[in-house]
Amino acid sequence: MTFTFDQIRCFVAVAEELHFGRAAEQLQMTQPPLSRQIQKLERAVGVQLLERDNRKVELTSAGQAFLVEARRLLVLASSSLQQAQRIQAGAAGTARIAFTAASTFGVLTTILNVISESYPDIHLDLYEMVTREQTDKLLKGEIDLGLARPPFDKSAFASRLIHREELLLAVPDGHWLTELDRPIHPRELSAEPLIMYSPIKARYFYDLVVRVVSVTGENAVHTVSQVLTMLCLVAGGRGIAFVPATSTRIGISGVQFLPLDGLPPEPVELHLLWLRENRNPAARSVIDCITRSAPISS
Amino acid sequence: MTFTFDQIRCFVAVAEELHFGRAAEQLQMTQPPLSRQIQKLERAVGVQLLERDNRKVELTSAGQAFLVEARRLLVLASSSLQQAQRIQAGAAGTARIAFTAASTFGVLTTILNVISESYPDIHLDLYEMVTREQTDKLLKGEIDLGLARPPFDKSAFASRLIHREELLLAVPDGHWLTELDRPIHPRELSAEPLIMYSPIKARYFYDLVVRVVSVTGENAVHTVSQVLTMLCLVAGGRGIAFVPATSTRIGISGVQFLPLDGLPPEPVELHLLWLRENRNPAARSVIDCITRSAPISS
DNA sequence: CGTCATTACGGAATGCGTAATGATA
DNA sequence: TATCATTACGCATTCCGTAATGACG
Numbered sequence: 001m002t003f004t005f006d007q008i009r010c011f012v013a014v015a016e017e018l019h020f021g022r023a024a025e026q027l028q029m030t031q032p033p034l035s036r037q038i039q040k041l042e043r044a045v046g047v048q049l050l051e052r053d054n055r056k057v058e059l060t061s062a063g064q065a066f067l068v069e070a071r072r073l074l075v076l077a078s079s080s081l082q083q084a085q086r087i088q089a090g091a092a093g094t095a096r097i098a099f100t101a102a103s104t105f106g107v108l109t110t111i112l113n114v115i116s117e118s119y120p121d122i123h124l125d126l127y128e129m130v131t132r133e134q135t136d137k138l139l140k141g142e143i144d145l146g147l148a149r150p151p152f153d154k155s156a157f158a159s160r161l162i163h164r165e166e167l168l169l170a171v172p173d174g175h176w177l178t179e180l181d182r183p184i185h186p187r188e189l190s191a192e193p194l195i196m197y198s199p200i201k202a203r204y205f206y207d208l209v210v211r212v213v214s215v216t217g218e219n220a221v222h223t224v225s226q227v228l229t230m231l232c233l234v235a236g237g238r239g240i241a242f243v244p245a246t247s248t249r250i251g252i253s254g255v256q257f258l259p260l261d262g263l264p265p266e267p268v269e270l271h272l273l274w275l276r277e278n279r280n281p282a283a284r285s286v287i288d289c290i291t292r293s294a295p296i297s298s
Numbered sequence: 299m300t301f302t303f304d305q306i307r308c309f310v311a312v313a314e315e316l317h318f319g320r321a322a323e324q325l326q327m328t329q330p331p332l333s334r335q336i337q338k339l340e341r342a343v344g345v346q347l348l349e350r351d352n353r354k355v356e357l358t359s360a361g362q363a364f365l366v367e368a369r370r371l372l373v374l375a376s377s378s379l380q381q382a383q384r385i386q387a388g389a390a391g392t393a394r395i396a397f398t399a400a401s402t403f404g405v406l407t408t409i410l411n412v413i414s415e416s417y418p419d420i421h422l423d424l425y426e427m428v429t430r431e432q433t434d435k436l437l438k439g440e441i442d443l444g445l446a447r448p449p450f451d452k453s454a455f456a457s458r459l460i461h462r463e464e465l466l467l468a469v470p471d472g473h474w475l476t477e478l479d480r481p482i483h484p485r486e487l488s489a490e491p492l493i494m495y496s497p498i499k500a501r502y503f504y505d506l507v508v509r510v511v512s513v514t515g516e517n518a519v520h521t522v523s524q525v526l527t528m529l530c531l532v533a534g535g536r537g538i539a540f541v542p543a544t545s546t547r548i549g550i551s552g553v554q555f556l557p558l559d560g561l562p563p564e565p566v567e568l569h570l571l572w573l574r575e576n577r578n579p580a581a582r583s584v585i586d587c588i589t590r591s592a593p594i595s596s
Numbered sequence: 597c598g599t600c601a602t603t604a605c606g607g608a609a610t611g612c613g614t615a616a617t618g619a620t621a
Numbered sequence: 622t623a624t625c626a627t628t629a630c631g632c633a634t635t636c637c638g639t640a641a642t643g644a645c646g
Contacts, residue, residue, distance in 0.1 A: 002375070004303060036636080048386065063382075076370060085360075280359045
């Protein structure tokens, strides 16, 4: 046997007033149906909850305990309802966001700050994965948002450019280029040992670099995919490298960053990526929020 | 707007099966009413919980969160019901029991052990008060049970004799009575300094003692109400005293206990006391349980 | 006789099941 | 055409409110 929320509301009212008349008034109903609801509740629970005669109403022991649970049921019911509404409205919930690598840390933390300020009840699940992996998981619905670099299938995904920055040249301390005290043109680097990006795992940077400097088997001394690795190799004197401006934040000692000449301004782009048909309201809120505050200065 | 338990059960079933047909089967109903219940629930919550077309059913973000709460509501409802039943059956709940003083500790702990073994889900609230206070609070319904000594109003209370014990004579170490090596008759004590019970606060023991020995202003050197105080005074050589046998457990050094002669056997009675009209099932269980195991050897 | 919980009864609303509909692959 | 959620409709049940009843001080 089972009881209803109406019965519980009736019981709580009677238990609080200890008077059917006043309880009925509070519930905006008449005594008879209230009386019946209590009877039904008692039959459903199989327990006498209220000891009553024509003069007084009081709770039985079981009634006292049940009152506590009844109140709990009511607040849980109402909070469940509100939570669902907040989630649908995009004011609460969870969005799963992926980011490429350490190089996006600056933007990512900014995003986290902006979101937690505008939507304190939205929780962001973070996943680190490369662009290709992001697009896969987006299509499978395993994540809601991606922070990735071009190229990606513009027809399948909606996107927003949220950050762009300069490409810099990372050289070891004391390198002769540091003494020029002016922007370096890629032409001047043809003889320098270059630490290069993997065309597979870091295709974006790979493309960016080969567009401005001719890479051959001779000058490319290493091929890596992570900016952090790259900086370590530069610091170790293994060569020079093209890195995004935010890399200066990483703080590897023994490396200097030099401006470049003859490149398009701020060529390094970061996009927010999502599936157009994504129905996670929290994700929509995140998109709106980031769009409002874009471009994001890392 | 409000939803019902039926709607919640329907929602949980559909959310688990992600298929209206199978969910309906599991719920022992046909699809159409199930469909309607889900619609009503969504209207009540004001939120789309299930994304469905004619080919697939899946949870929305709000639906996922609501599912968790829905399950919680169901278990809370069923546990509330069970708890109420257990309380009415006397298998769980709280009974408020009063006891007189340190002299009843032995019986009290035995009772606590017996109860917690037979009824692990019954909680006993303990209150220390003298017999008179117990009868007052029993009448006011502020406690359920009393552990007290006669006299009390036998017409107002139901009672059960649960323990009786000898009265002993407490004397300081080295007292000449200890050398007799036989039961002492109260007649032999007429010249001894006697530590006496308060006729107000410890009326039971007072009556018991004056029934066997003549107490005058001369031999009664102190008047106290607690057995513990009495033992301390005896140990300090202030006099001798009549004490219940369980006092030997208290372990005050410097005191010896001697058997008495010419008294009725085990004259010290302890009764369990309750209001006949008490309706606390836990208290009834305690009464039954104690009755079954009485008399209680402390 | 007044108070207050309960039963009696008529009308409205709700919910089920069967049958029909509609949309999709 | 097959599948599966939804709407249409008839019938039983539930529930409210008004009126009557019954118990107690």
